[in-house]
Amino acid sequence: MTEIEPYENALDAIPGAHPYPRSSRYHDAEIGVHRMPDGTEVRYTKRRLLPPLSEAAQEGVPHTVSSGDRPDLLAQRYIGDPGQWWQIADANPVLDPHELTEEAGRTLTIPGSDGFQGARYA
Incomplete structure (x- = not known):
């Protein structure tokens, strides 16, 4: 298992930094914003494609x-x-x-x- 520096784990706790922790399969997924007819913005995770195999x-x-x-x-x-x-x-x-x-x-x-x-x- 790859070790992560302690300060990198702290980045997961910053509000708005990213909704998924670094260990999540969705951490690198793009976050989209949908605007409702009333102007309300709804954040969502865009489709995650399988990464290329090394x-x-x-x-x-x-x-x-x-x-x-x-x-x-x-x-x-x-x-x-x-x-x-x-x-x-x-x-x-x-x-x-x-x-x-x-x-x-x-x-x-x-x-x-x-x-x-x-x-x-x-």
């Missing part, structure tokens, strides 16, 4: 799914943080993370330490 992610660690595997448990085992399951989903690419582990015997790619361009917790 060579490390493409050559990641293979994992054969067994009964009882879950994306969060795999993230804890391989990445050290169950909240980073989305990195495994992105590396395999699936729309529904449950697809990752619903079929025993499937082989998944677990992204390497440099998994994605811009990934902060790979």
Whole structure:
């Protein structure tokens, strides 16, 4: 797991800096503003496209799914943080993370330490 300097974590607490913490899959997503007919502005997260896989992610660690595997448990085992399951989903690419582990015997790619361009917790 990549270490983040303490002052960088403090940036997550600044109001308006970004609505998602650095560990979120949406941290780098663009924030849009929709103006309602009455002039009210509504902020929303624009569509997040899968980032390009780096060579490390493409050559990641293979994992054969067994009964009882879950994306969060795999993230804890391989990445050290169950909240980073989305990195495994992105590396395999699936729309529904449950697809990752619903079929025993499937082989998944677990992204390497440099998994994605811009990934902060790979």
